[in-house]
Amino acid sequence: MTLLRARGLTKHYPTEEGLLDRFLGNRQWVRALDGVDLEIREGETLALVGESGCGKSTLGRTLLRLEEPTAGSVYHRGDDLTSLSTAEMRARRADLQYVFQNPTSSLDPRHTVGELVGEALDVHGVARGRERDDRVRDLLETVGLRASHANRYPHEFSGGQRQRIGIARALAVDPELIVCDEPVSALDVSVQARILNLLADLQAEFGLAYLFIAHDLSVVEHVADRVAVMYLGELVEVGPTEAVFSPPYHPYTRALLSAIPEPDPLWEGDRIVLDGSVPSPVDPPPGCKFHTRCPVASEDCGEWESHPDLESVGGDHAIACPYYDRVESTFGGD
Template identity: 55%
Template sequence: MSQNELLKVNHLKQYFPIKGGFLGKTVDQVKAVDNVSFEIYEGETLSVVGESGCGKSTTGRAILRLDEPTDGDIKFDGEDLLSLNKSEMRKRRKNLQVIFQDPYASLNPRQTVGKILTEAMGIQNSVPKDKQRERAIELLETVGMNAEQINRYPHEFSGGQRQRIGIARALSVNPKLIICDEAVSALDVSVQAQVLNLLKKLQKQFNLTFLFIAHDLGVVRHISDRIIVMYLGNVVEIADKKTLFENPQHPYTKALLSAIPIPDPEVKKERIILQGDVPSPISPPSGCRFHTRCPFATEICKTDVPELRNLDHMKEGHSAACHHIETIESGEMQAKY
């Protein structure tokens, strides 16, 4: 895997205003993404996981500027995306594509598959007009479909086939980075595996880079190189896949991993049940946002925001945001269940 940095996100914030009152003034803000930083290297798959509402999809949308970020820096291939005007950004989207969660809602029901695929090529001028249909057929075959399906409409396909069309559309403009926003969560498990294997095959074939947003840890384990764990708009842990699954450091990551079922009734596994619900992103807890549900929380967790850090016992590139990593690791600190 090359170590050329393709995307760098620094201190990204995405707040949504809450309007209220007679004049519709902004009375509060939803802090969906709050101070998130990471980088993606060429040819890798970086996954973002966490509970619903933690800011995963919002992060992806902010990078594409489908929602304008409130604050922060986004550099793609060395270029500052936030300094571009709308028409310049539209041109850059040739290199930044997205596969949405719902393959039916993201395809125009009035267009044939051929029109859906050639429209993107026309907008980005990525293929000459006389070659577009030929390229569309080639793309359909690349994603495991037949050339004769090019004149059909989205409603004539199954969910898995629609998602393959979505993947073909993303590939039609030869992108460098594809953001997969819960790209397989609406599919049956058997179809999920087929689509994941297809994505891995296409990654090798076209040297693609993926930002893979998901909540299913089994899916993430299959496709990722590195993983980011998010909680309530913050990054709580970053590590490569093997390290994260074998040696999680943050209490939230440990709780998430403990929920993965093991297909062996003889193996007894401790299930970490978190107390309470996820707090509201309108008024997130002070200090560490996880402290209201954390079995190790102390007074410092309520007041001080923990920084992402790498410690001596952790592998290079593995960081977690917790005040008590050392004492939890050494066993000095016991969980308060």
């Protein structure tokens, strides 16, 4: 069952808001999202991967309407979230939650943990009075903290503990979907594993769906049911984790996978090094946006009217590259 479906989701930011630029009409747009189609199913973990600045966080925030999309729609329970009123959207937030990358800046330093977690309960009228306090204590214990921590302030906790507070707050309203925006990348490696295990346990217990935004593919391989690969504001490959991590590949996915550090020192992999950096999203390349760095690109890749669409290559697995078979013939199956 589909929980959330995005259609043609687009988000453009103006660059300079200077008065003169606005007057002269030479405002430029950063195309953070360029027509993304995506669906998240009940109880699954969908990982969203890509380089820094490719629009992963923007997609996560636009899906929950923390940023207003420039165009496109997001459907949840048959309603288009982008056309809901502010009050209707507020009520809907009880089902759709968000865990931030930086647990320090996402917790208001002036409130105790109990107040921060309880705020969500108050807003949605989940529980009041004694019941509310009990629920806050339950939630803290659910995420591996102590009930007595409710009276402490965020600055008294370590990074991993703060992220647990962030997770408890998201869980408070009993959501269906939690968008986890790189929830572990600000944390120490040993703590990362614990937080990831906590997320896995919570998913099993409450049947949550996750949109797991990450740039660490070795983490993604363990936590995701499906993976969506993003490049410059567009999806280039979507599919079940095993399918994305094995041939056939999109050339960009292939390059990302070759960058995963391999623990075996005898492993002789062929690392694909992409030349240059990601082109500016203000002025993305024409045709396929990846053709400027693509190891298998041909002349015509830059001449298409638009970015190629995602085409199914079998089952759930879709790749946005008509020449994906060249990847195997160029780099070999193994």
